[in-house]
Each structure stands twice: as C-alpha cells, then as structure tokens.
Amino acid sequence: MSLEHLGSSLYQALKKIFRASIVDEATVKELVRDIQRALLQADVNVKLVLDISKRIEDRALKEKVPPGISRREHVIKVVYEELTRFLGEKPVPIKIEPGKEKVMMLVGIQGSGKTTAAAKLARYFQKRGLKPALICADTYRPGAFAQLQQLANRINVPLYWNPKAKNPVEIAFEGLKHFSCKDMIFIDTAGRHKEERELIKEMKTLEKKIKPDEVMLVIDGTIGQQAMIQARAFNEATPIGSILVTKLDGSARGGGALSAVAATGAPIKFIGTGEKIGDIEPFVPSRFVGRLLGMGDLETLLDKVREAEIKVPEKKARAILSGKFTLTDWYEQFEAVRGMGPFRKLLKMIPGMSYDIPEEKLNMAEENLEKWRVIIQSMTPKEKENPKIFNASRIRRVARGSGTSEKDVKELLKQYSMMRRMMKTLRRKKKLPFFGKGLPPGFK
Ligand SMILES: Nc1nc2c(ncn2[C@@H]2O[C@H](COP(=O)(O)OP(=O)(O)OP(=O)(O)O)[C@@H](O)[C@H]2O)c(=O)[nH]1
Ligand SMILES: [Mg+2]
Structure with a gap:
C-alpha cells in the first residue's frame, strides 16, 4: 500500500x-x-x-x-x-444549495475512474442529505451504461441515458431536463478515444453546450508525475473546477500524482481510495498530511506551538502564579488570546494539572468572555482591584450598569475567586513551581 x-x-x-x-x-x-x-x-x-x-x-x-x-x-x-x-x-468547498441543482461533469482519460467516481460522489452527497442523480453521457464504451446502472441501483440513485441518442450532448440535455428537481447531477463522460486530443475536443464541446457548474477532472493516481501533464492539458482546454485523484489505495506513485497535480495549482477536491463505492474522501491537505504522518496528536502539538507564541509579561505571569491577580488581570488573560489564553498555558505546564482543572471550566470562561467584558467595564477601579468589597448593592449596581443580571455578576466573581483559590492551593501543595529569579521560557 x-x-x-x-x-x-x-x-x-x-x-x-x-x-x-x-x-x-x-x-x-x-x-x-x-x-x-x-x-x-x-x-x-x-x-x-x-x-x-x-x-x-x-x-x-x-x-x-x-x-x-x-x-x-x-x-x-x-x-x-x-x-x-x-x-x-x-480547496474551496463545492457550494451546494438543496433544490438548486448543481451540474458536475466528470472528464478524464480512459480508465481513470470516472464512472466509479460518479457513483462514489453521488453516494457521498446522498449520505449528506442531498438528492443526487446520474447521467450516462458515454456513447463510446460498450457496456458503459450497464456499469453505471449497476452502481446506481446499488445506491438507489436515479440514472438517465438514452440508447438511441448518438451524441453525448443530446443525452446530457435530455438528462438535465429529466432531473430538473435534483440537488446534484453528475454527468459521466467517455474516455475512450483514439487520442487525447479528440477527447479534449469532445470535452470542450460538452462544456460549451452544457455549461456545467463544475468540470471535475478524474486522474488516475497510479500514473504518478504524469498527472501533472494531464492536469495541465485538460486545464488549458477548459478551466477545470476541481480534480479527483483515484486509485490512491494501491499505487506506489500516489504521492507523486498528488504533488504533481497540486503543483499545477488545480484544486484536488476528492481522492478515491478503493474500488468500493464508499472509498472516497474529500481532500484536505493538512488533514491528509496529519494522517499520512500517522500523528493523531499533531494538532495538539501545533496548538502547543501556537500557545508558545503568545507572550505573557513577566509581572503578570508571576501574579497569576502566586494567585495575586486582580479581576482586570484575570479578564485580560482570557481576552488576550481568546481560546488559548496564558491561563491555559500556565495550567498545562503544571504537572498533574490536567486532572485538577476541568477543561470545561476554561471553555466556559471563554464563552462568557463577552459578557464578562461588559460586567468588568461597569466596575469601579477599586472594585476591579479588590473584588472582596463586593456586596449586594454593588452587585446590583454593576448588573444594572452592564445590562446583565445579578446572577451573572455573582457567577463572574465566583469564577474569579475559584481560580484564585485554586492557584493558592496549588502553591501550598507545592504543585506550582515557584520561579525564583527567572521564569520559564515563554514568559518574558
Ligand atoms: N483500486 C481502485 N480502483 C479504482 C478506483 N477508482 C476506480 N477504480 C477501478 O478502475 C477501473 C476503471 O474505472 P472506471 O470508473 O470504469 O473508469 P472510467 O474512467 O469510467 O473508464 P472509461 O469509461 O473506460 O473511460 C475499474 O476497475 C474501477 O474499479 C480507486 O479509487 N481504487
Ligand atoms: Mg466510464
């Protein structure tokens, strides 16, 4: 493999x-x-x-x-x-609106996997709640219809073709009329031509007459670097909307095909990874590489790197670590980076910490950010520095001033003191490192 x-x-x-x-x-x-x-x-x-x-x-x-x-x-x-x-x-995702039919025309040289791909795509979108249909516009290949029909029956997708028509344009037009209320229509075209030039000519005619929403070029992944030449040739003839690279399951040259196609700048939207109808997947380079490298935790690592790029001023870091932070400090920490705050970063650095702080606490804090911002803005400087002075009437005033409820203000104060308490407890338990002179890297 x-x-x-x-x-x-x-x-x-x-x-x-x-x-x-x-x-x-x-x-x-x-x-x-x-x-x-x-x-x-x-x-x-x-x-x-x-x-x-x-x-x-x-x-x-x-x-x-x-x-x-x-x-x-x-x-x-x-x-x-x-x-x-x-x-x-x-790749830019294919924009599909139910009821507004999208016409996708599949092109590619003989045996690249168009017919299989048409069925796979129909199945893919059907599973996602859309109503797809198929048109067989291959008038060259004997048995082209039978092949697609077998696939279409298996997935219960309607298929149009006309054995009397000699001309693919005619079939495509009839088919489109026939399927006027479908969400997506996949047109399978012929690949059997004496030479590529003729094939490209037919594709051009089809494209001009039918005006599909997207021309999808199907390329056989086993041809490796040759894929680049093919992608270019087709792309020059008709603007290719997207590419589907097939047979990436069994080929030693798959990496070559993918990179060669990518180098032409044509967007690869799907890959075929087997002969079965379900063997298709959208192509997202980052996800693909992550999986290719077999590193499920790559995202975690990248998060860590992104977090490390956040700078926390030394004074603040000390204050946080010693539990001596004001409401303003506390809020700023969340605000600073929305989602991956220094708080989280600090907490993660502490051994055993991942068990002590429920992740949802941090998430909740982040969700409440907007509300908390208005609440804190309605506080006096004194209150922000020393939240202990909050009593019922101060709470009421802040709630009114910020257009929130007293419950919201109380919740904020509760969260704040919880975080403080936690930091202090950790210090006592000596779980929290005390950075004598220097702080750990990243806190400069
Ligand atoms: N292993 C593997 N085989 C595939 C894949 N996609 C298609 N095939 C096989 O490739 C062969 C050709 O596929 P078709 O879908 O008939 O190709 P085509 O482009 O329609 O061929 P023509 O109509 O003759 O131009 C078939 O045997 C498929 O089963 C894939 O992703 N993986
Ligand atoms: Mg075919």
Whole structure:
C-alpha cells in the first residue's frame, strides 16, 4: 500500500527526531535526507523534492524557535507545514444549495475512474442529505451504461441515458431536463478515444453546450508525475473546477500524482481510495498530511506551538502564579488570546494539572468572555482591584450598569475567586513551581 508506505517512511524519519537526544544541524540534515528519499520513492518530482527539502532545512535551522517549545517540536511543525503547503491550498468547498441543482461533469482519460467516481460522489452527497442523480453521457464504451446502472441501483440513485441518442450532448440535455428537481447531477463522460486530443475536443464541446457548474477532472493516481501533464492539458482546454485523484489505495506513485497535480495549482477536491463505492474522501491537505504522518496528536502539538507564541509579561505571569491577580488581570488573560489564553498555558505546564482543572471550566470562561467584558467595564477601579468589597448593592449596581443580571455578576466573581483559590492551593501543595529569579521560557 503506497501512500501508507510513504506515510510510514515519513513517520520513521520523524521518529528519529523524536528519539534523538539533541536536535542539531546534523539531525535536521539527516531528517531532510530521509524525507527526500521517502518522497522520491513515491515518485514525487525531483524538482519538487529539492524545493521542499530546501525549505524544510532552511526553516528548521534558521527560524527562531519560539520560547516554550523545543527545537524538536519546531522541526516537526515545519515538516508538517511544508508537506501541507506542497499538497496544495485547502480547496474551496463545492457550494451546494438543496433544490438548486448543481451540474458536475466528470472528464478524464480512459480508465481513470470516472464512472466509479460518479457513483462514489453521488453516494457521498446522498449520505449528506442531498438528492443526487446520474447521467450516462458515454456513447463510446460498450457496456458503459450497464456499469453505471449497476452502481446506481446499488445506491438507489436515479440514472438517465438514452440508447438511441448518438451524441453525448443530446443525452446530457435530455438528462438535465429529466432531473430538473435534483440537488446534484453528475454527468459521466467517455474516455475512450483514439487520442487525447479528440477527447479534449469532445470535452470542450460538452462544456460549451452544457455549461456545467463544475468540470471535475478524474486522474488516475497510479500514473504518478504524469498527472501533472494531464492536469495541465485538460486545464488549458477548459478551466477545470476541481480534480479527483483515484486509485490512491494501491499505487506506489500516489504521492507523486498528488504533488504533481497540486503543483499545477488545480484544486484536488476528492481522492478515491478503493474500488468500493464508499472509498472516497474529500481532500484536505493538512488533514491528509496529519494522517499520512500517522500523528493523531499533531494538532495538539501545533496548538502547543501556537500557545508558545503568545507572550505573557513577566509581572503578570508571576501574579497569576502566586494567585495575586486582580479581576482586570484575570479578564485580560482570557481576552488576550481568546481560546488559548496564558491561563491555559500556565495550567498545562503544571504537572498533574490536567486532572485538577476541568477543561470545561476554561471553555466556559471563554464563552462568557463577552459578557464578562461588559460586567468588568461597569466596575469601579477599586472594585476591579479588590473584588472582596463586593456586596449586594454593588452587585446590583454593576448588573444594572452592564445590562446583565445579578446572577451573572455573582457567577463572574465566583469564577474569579475559584481560580484564585485554586492557584493558592496549588502553591501550598507545592504543585506550582515557584520561579525564583527567572521564569520559564515563554514568559518574558
Ligand atoms: N483500486 C481502485 N480502483 C479504482 C478506483 N477508482 C476506480 N477504480 C477501478 O478502475 C477501473 C476503471 O474505472 P472506471 O470508473 O470504469 O473508469 P472510467 O474512467 O469510467 O473508464 P472509461 O469509461 O473506460 O473511460 C475499474 O476497475 C474501477 O474499479 C480507486 O479509487 N481504487
Ligand atoms: Mg466510464
């Protein structure tokens, strides 16, 4: 299994980085060599391989590592980002509105997998609640209709064709009329032509006459780098809306095909990963790379890196860690980064902490952010500095001033003092490190 093979060799390469006692120039260079080898084996174009390895090496060695993360983590992030970039931009999703039929025309050379893909796509969108239909506009291939009919019956999707018509344009028109109230219509076209030029000519005529919403080029992934030439040739003839790369399950050249297509700038929207109708998936480069590398926790690592890029002023960090923070400090921490605040970062650094603070507490705090902002704005400076002075009448005043309820104000105060108490308890239990002179990296 090819892509798996590529995935596992990339993973092996990264594993060395994980295991290395130090990550220095030599380790990075070895990693880059391993990645090169893995990509070349997957038939990735040499120029692309050199390009990606140069970028990885440059970034891994020259980029400043944000404080709080290790060089190791940074290198992994760079590899992930560069591989993702090299597989193309995140494709623009196909915009589908129920009832407003979308006409998708599938084109591609003989045997690339168009007919299979038409059925797979119909199934894919049917499962997502849409009403798809199929049109067989292949008048060349004997048995083309029977093949599609068998697939369509299996998934219970209506299919149109006309054995009397000699002309695919005629069939397509009739079919579109026939299916006027469907959400998506997939037109399967012929791939059987003496030469590619003729095929492209027919595709052009079809495109001009039928004016589909999207022309989807189906490319066989087993052809590797050749995919680039094909994608270009089709793209020059008719603007290709999207590409579906098939047979990525069994090919040793899948990586080559994907990267070659991505290099043309044409968006890969789907990939076919098997002969069964369910073997189709939307192509999202970042997710694909994550899975290819076999790193389920990659997102976590990237979050960590993003968090590390957040700077917390030293004084604030000290105040937070000692439990001596005011309401304003407290609020600012949440506000600063919305979602991945220094609070969370600090808490995560503390051993055993992940058990002590329910994640939902932090999430809740983030959800309440907007409300809390108005509440805190309605407080006097004195109240913000020393929330202990809050009594019933102050609470009432703040609630009225901020257009919230007394319950909201009380909740905010409760959360605040809970967080403070927690910090203090942790200190007492010596779970919280005391950073004598220096703070840990990332808190400068
Ligand atoms: N392993 C694997 N086989 C596939 C995939 N997609 C299609 N195939 C197989 O490839 C062969 C050709 O597929 P078709 O869908 O008939 O190709 P086509 O482009 O319609 O062919 P023509 O109509 O002759 O141009 C069939 O045997 C399919 O089962 C895939 O993603 N993985
Ligand atoms: Mg076919």
